[in-house]
Amino acid sequence: MGSGSRGGNHGSYDYSFKILLIGDSGVGKSSLLLSFISNSVHDLSPTIGVDFKIKQLNVGGNRLKLTIWDTAGQERFGTLINSYYRGAHGIMLVYDVTRRETFTNLSEIWAKEVKLYSTNSDCIKILVGNKVDRESERAVTREEGMALAKEHKCSFLECSAKTRENVQQCFAELILKILEVPSLLEKGSSVVKRQNLTQKQGYGEHRGSCCG
Template identity: 80%
Template structure:
């Protein structure tokens, strides 16, 4: 809950749900922490589903991104439909030094997105992580670009370690989401729902509840 503190009282134009998916160890948690803070040290594997909240201004709009990380679930293939429900954007991550993480995106993750995603216009971005290990690279940039094109995804290579292109990844995704009217509308609806909930909470707690009458 600590990651959301301070966000409650700040106004924003849209609220978007973003998912990070891909094999264990590709650097999903590192990407998330690199984006949220300036440090990627001391990362232990996440158990279950973790999420972080980040406020971002893109294209002149204030966005609240709730970014969900599947870490700990992926090896069981148990990332269920509730995780995908209502996602506005999906970040598919592979490790450029491990080919199986790249092929699994096609064989497993892309199929799961297709199966469970409820927003059919949701924006997807394919991300090749760990480009700082260029000497160990086994998946070249052209292969990544070709796969992204085939699945109608955006594409970017980045490094959570050096922070190269990490901010760019979330910026590009957010801008693209804002271009889709149906996603924009749903993101706006989430803000309205949040505002109504806040009024209800504050209304029933002030002055012994007299405001709620």
């Protein structure tokens, strides 16, 4: 995957995808995002509310614009939560392999929230276990991660935002799977985006369906 060279010019992409990073506070969502977007990972203060970054790149001849949303994790946004999930093409469910509660919360809280609020029924999910650089403190086995991913019918990878191990692969896996789904390509195409803006109908007709 190469970085896009056209900057932020409007209409300079073939597809625009909305990616969500969800999971408990402190699991490393912001660090994963920064590691993917830039060439370094700094010590980050906790995200307050919602943050998002845009990255343009080329994949298989397609020019992609990714809008990647990151949340604080510990807050419920009230009315904001609907707009956060609406229209998402891909969702990265992140936990910390050294903190077991962040893993169990994916099933008990986050996966249920995805099912409740996501509006693209075909959206792609990937389960990501972060902080494998702290192997001696591991509290969740790789096998447990694989089993949860199988249960939710999604991909699974372990990574380290700190050492950058597997970070690019996590996003690549998600993007490549999105590109395999015709309905997501249709919703993410720049042509459809322009039509939706003209007709002022957005994603309204897709509400009510859910993920997985």
